[in-house]
Amino acid sequence: MSPSPVPAVPRPPLRVALAGIGVVGGGVVKLLEANRELIARRAGRPVEIVAVSARDRHKDRGVDLSRYRWEDDMDALVAADDVDVVVEMIGGGDGPALTIARHALGAGKALVTANKAMIAHHGLDLARLAEAKDTPLKYEAAVAGGIPVIKAIREGASANQIARVYGILNGTCNYILTQMERSGASFAEALAGAQAEGYAEADPTFDVDGIDAAHKLSILAALCFGTRLDIGAVTASGIRNLIAADIREAEALGHRVRLIGMAERDANGLYQHVQPCLVPADHPLAYVPGALNAVVAEGNFVGRLFFEGAGAGAGPTASAIVADIIDIARDEYGPAFAMPVDALDAAPVADAGARVGKHYVRLIVEDRIGVLAEIATAMRDAGVSIESFIQRGTDDDDGVVIAIVTHEGPASAIHAALKILAASDHVIGTPMHMPILAL
Numbered sequence: 001m002s003p004s005p006v007p008a009v010p011r012p013p014l015r016v017a018l019a020g021i022g023v024v025g026g027g028v029v030k031l032l033e034a035n036r037e038l039i040a041r042r043a044g045r046p047v048e049i050v051a052v053s054a055r056d057r058h059k060d061r062g063v064d065l066s067r068y069r070w071e072d073d074m075d076a077l078v079a080a081d082d083v084d085v086v087v088e089m090i091g092g093g094d095g096p097a098l099t100i101a102r103h104a105l106g107a108g109k110a111l112v113t114a115n116k117a118m119i120a121h122h123g124l125d126l127a128r129l130a131e132a133k134d135t136p137l138k139y140e141a142a143v144a145g146g147i148p149v150i151k152a153i154r155e156g157a158s159a160n161q162i163a164r165v166y167g168i169l170n171g172t173c174n175y176i177l178t179q180m181e182r183s184g185a186s187f188a189e190a191l192a193g194a195q196a197e198g199y200a201e202a203d204p205t206f207d208v209d210g211i212d213a214a215h216k217l218s219i220l221a222a223l224c225f226g227t228r229l230d231i232g233a234v235t236a237s238g239i240r241n242l243i244a245a246d247i248r249e250a251e252a253l254g255h256r257v258r259l260i261g262m263a264e265r266d267a268n269g270l271y272q273h274v275q276p277c278l279v280p281a282d283h284p285l286a287y288v289p290g291a292l293n294a295v296v297a298e299g300n301f302v303g304r305l306f307f308e309g310a311g312a313g314a315g316p317t318a319s320a321i322v323a324d325i326i327d328i329a330r331d332e333y334g335p336a337f338a339m340p341v342d343a344l345d346a347a348p349v350a351d352a353g354a355r356v357g358k359h360y361v362r363l364i365v366e367d368r369i370g371v372l373a374e375i376a377t378a379m380r381d382a383g384v385s386i387e388s389f390i391q392r393g394t395d396d397d398d399g400v401v402i403a404i405v406t407h408e409g410p411a412s413a414i415h416a417a418l419k420i421l422a423a424s425d426h427v428i429g430t431p432m433h434m435p436i437l438a439l
């Protein structure tokens with residue numbers, strides 16, 4: 001007679017506290033309730049919300065929180081004996097989010113966060129704390145919302161050297177750019193539309209100036225290259241300076257304008273930059289529509305990986321957060337940045353000006369004799385070789401729009417030419433400079 005199987009000892013529920021019940025927190029409550037049974041089977045144990053907290057207890061959040069313990073005091077929420085995992089969904093690089101993250105990890109509890117600003121600025125310290133306490137720090141939702149790109153790079157592609165990671169990391173900007181493309185709208189009109197549709201905040205600075213994408217890029221770079229997170233080394237310029245003519249000229253050149261975060265590691269060091277670029281129309285990034293995000297990672301054995309999906313929103317962000325919680329329930333976790341903090345390199349910052357490629361430069365100039373010669377002279381003096389020089393009449397700003405495409409050359413030469421032209425009385429406003437990507 002064969003021995004009867006030993007019945008598995010049921011594992012105790014994983015007890016979760018939610019700090020912040022806004023867009024994302026509300027989504028997490030809904031998801032954990034809607035998929036409760038499936039999650040328990042996948043996690044190997046039930047996942048239970050035991051306590052919740054936010055600023056205003058009486059606010060209508062569109063979810064029934066009456067069955068959960070409400071804690072007015074975030075510290076009490078984190079310190080409670082019946083809490084295994086703290087899910088931080090407050091936001092902000094510092095302040096209460098950072099305080100509770102430190103308290104949770106310091107107390108040996110698992111921390112799940114959607115907070116890219118906090119991870120970008122304090123990720124190394126938090127990871128060190130998590131290591132010291134041998135407890136998980138998970139942040140899938142902090143980069144590209146619902147796209148499981150952290151897990152894919154940290155686990156699925158972990159055997160590869162990654163030379164380059166890049167993508168569309170901000171849905172608000174992508175929405176604005178695709179609206180400009182479709183309707184010919186100006187930046188200001190497309191931004192107003194994005195605000196009316198709920199895709200952009202009343203103060204859009206973090207999104208349109210590239211800061212949000214910079215946070216995400218710095219996190220991706222650390223993971224992909226095994227380098228120390230260094231948000232100070234990321235340079236960012238946003239999309240405010242784009243005009244409708246830039247979108248049209250890009251299209252005429254067989255490209256589309258996208259805000260691209262790119263990190264690349266080579267012999268010169270680590271390059272991390274967020275800026276609007278001309279993307280060839282046959283590259284998948286040119287087809288990422290609306291508020292979606294997309295990430296490309298190039299591994300030396302796997303080749304090019306392309307991930308696309310919703311970068312924000314209650315459902316997609318909750319999907320990423322709950323996946324982290326399920327990993328914790330299964331005891332599947334490791335160092336936050338795929339290796340211990342002490343094993344991460346401090347890569348030198350590569351000189352962005354030395355990067356060679358083709359460039360697009362757009363100027364608005366006064367309509368008078370000699371201006372074109374002045375531009376050509378500035379370009380020549382700065383060592384920029386011009387491939388094409390397009391003048392197509394006037395734009396909104398009462399000037400003549402000049403679009404220039406250069407031959408391959410270093411970005412520093414373009415910067416030098418624009419510095420010369422900044423002193424000209426005939427150039428109106430700020431010129432636009434975008435690299436033309438060869439992907």
Ligand SMILES: NC(=O)c1ccc[n+]([C@@H]2O[C@H](COP(=O)([O-])OP(=O)(O)OC[C@H]3O[C@@H](n4cnc5c(N)ncnc54)[C@H](OP(=O)(O)O)[C@@H]3O)[C@@H](O)[C@H]2O)c1
Pocket residue numbers: 019020021022023024025053054055056057059074088089090091092096114115116117141142145311312313314317
């Ligand atoms: N929204 C997205 O699609 C998305 C996507 C990816 C990542 N994220 C990240 O997820 C996090 C949360 O974003 P969200 O959109 O859900 O923000 P949100 O809607 O503004 O919600 C923030 C929550 O935090 C609470 N809160 C704020 N300050 C607090 C304080 N000082 N003390 C206690 N509670 C406080 C708020 O309480 P009250 O409700 O009582 O005011 C609210 O419940 C951020 O880090 C964000 O970057 C968001």
